Amino acid sequence: MAVPEAFYREAIDLNRYSNKVQFQIASQFNEVILDVLRKIRDLEGNSPTTTARLRSILAQMVDSLKGWENESAAYMIDEIQNLAEFQVGFVQDQLQRVLPKGEFQVNTVSVSPDFAKSIVTKDPTAMTIRLRDKDGVFRSAQFALTAKRGSEISLPNGDTVKKAFRGISENSASKLSRAIRLGVLEGESLPKIARRLKGPNLRFNAKPQNSIALNSALKNSEGMLLSNKQIQTVVRTTVNQVQNAASQAVYSANKDITSRYQYVATLDARTSSICQRLDGQLFRYDQGPVPPQHFNCRSTTVPVIDDDDLARAFPNTRPSATGRVPQDTNYATWLKDNPDLQEKVLGKKKRYFNYLMSPKRGTKQLNPTNALKKIIREDGTELTLVELADKYKDAN
Template sequence: MATVNEQMQEASIGHAVDLQHLSNAEVRKVMRLLNSVDADLRVKLMEAIERLGPDSYTTRHLNTVLASVYELNKSVYASIGEAMAESVVSIGQYEAGYQGALFAKVIPAQVLAQVRLSTVSLAQVRGIALARPFQGRLLKEWMGDLEAGRAAKIRDGIRMGMVEGQTTGQIVRRIMGTKAQGYADGMIARSRHDVESMVRTAISHTAQGVRESYYKANSDIVAEVSWLSTLDGRTSAPCRLRDRLIYTNDDDHAPVGHKVPWLSGPGKLHWCCRSTSTPIIASYEALKQAKGLPEGVRASMDGQVPQSTNYGEWIKSQGAARQDQVLGPARGKLLRDGGLDLDQFYNDKGKLLTLDQLREQDAAAFGRAGL
């Protein structure tokens, strides 16, 4: 039978995968908001450029004619900010509830009868989500910066176009991009990537912050914390270095048995960090409150750090339904029946290969998988 800490690690890896799917859904929601104003933005840009005229181009006049563009830009980022504030608080509440349910499920009832679990309040969740900076700024500050950054790109695009003598249509295409390229060639395309990074980072920051608060609130039973990195072709070098390292369960997060610093912590170490953590539950002998427990319960509470299981090993150990949920049906079959490992789904730069690229790379694997 798996020990408490082995069960905790297994659940933490699966939960991290689920949070990535949640992040994907939040990104799609925010992108729909951003895309919803594209048609209006294009019209307002064309109107502004026509009013600007090549003979009356000054910075003051430019800012005047772009007033409606700026207002539309400000409005959509305000909507994104409101949606994100609501989302991260909800995700934080979910995380607190998940941790409570996980502890109640994994830790033997005989132990919980003697050791009371504490919770993370809504006020604490809101503070973590909205009042703690990530990557140097609060959520509302990042929204202001992103709005200003896109406005500056629009302004710069018009300036360059006017200097180069481009037509109105050429300037708009330069800023917005072309349909043939999926608008990825426009100057404001970078803004979409920046928003996506902000969404993913805000979610991981909130979830990990709540996780850490829950561990600290239950420090009488959570002895230490283990860093868990999602080891695949996209994992950053700092996260690979810290995978499975142990830290103290306090504000300092001091290294245990090594010298690698915690820094900001998993999920917060860098932009779009996918690392997470798992609690190391104290052994039966270390629990002062728990006495007279059955031998089987005592054995499950051994306090040992589980053996390392990376993401690739974890996904291989899951059932077909879970593999298909995480990877998609085709890649799930390639993993199960095609003989491919997780890392083979990515190129040397950590980008997920398309199915066509995978087929070109290893057609035999598709044959083995019956695809």
């Protein structure tokens, strides 16, 4: 059994891509709320004029959040469309790389231009892929896990991305309006209300540069923390859905090369009980569970190569960037044994990774797997899709 090593590395980088997307969407949301709180902070007294101005600000907030909702949905459509196309190409390339040169040709999958839109808005489309039968003859076929299938993809609670953003928008407006009115009734000044809802760590003119800084600034923010967590959840879950849907499409188009996939949850630092049970299990395509199993699921699937020729050529091994390694070598152990590649995979976290495994830490010393999990949990690094594509352009 062989599994292309790059699939494990990509799992880390897709988390970083999720960080980037959710940061962009959350930043726009926070700008709307901070603008409202700034205006409320500058109101003085409790005159009829102030009351009328407050009503106007709250009405404008509803309109601004509606605009954010629509812009965020459009942004997600663009991002996950490009993600689907990247992931299809990535999986095709990795399958081709693991096969003996000249003996097999991986079947390609084309992505409908409306695939992402069908996920976000439930607009069904169709997508054609090319399949190869055992005799090598190509034929056209409709594949359900593409644009048409996209209209059936929803968040674990059944909501679409657009509906989820609408819920965040409406709930935030309602919650903030209620909190402001309650504060006024209790005799709290408007500037004090604005500061309380903003939180102690975030400035009114703040523009955090990344998700790490943003999460730190939002601690104890009554008016923004929950909504930011909800945005993060929607984005992470959707990225996971699209990545796995695109991967499964390519796997299914190449069942003569890979007939099974492995469910992988080992790179998720907060692995749920259901993903713990599924981790490492093998399933035939269209017959097993596919992530996400829940909100914030970061599990993935990897193709298993069972070709007899490959098994004879590489007995009990799997491919890696440093050559064939024993099949039971997990990714964290492989990374520990290859310090030259730690920089490529972990970046600035390389030193921390080795520190966590140091015997000098005594009882706090972590094994490679737990050290990597800790880094993934704390990693707020961000990658754009362009950076992600460039990183795997020549992946081994």
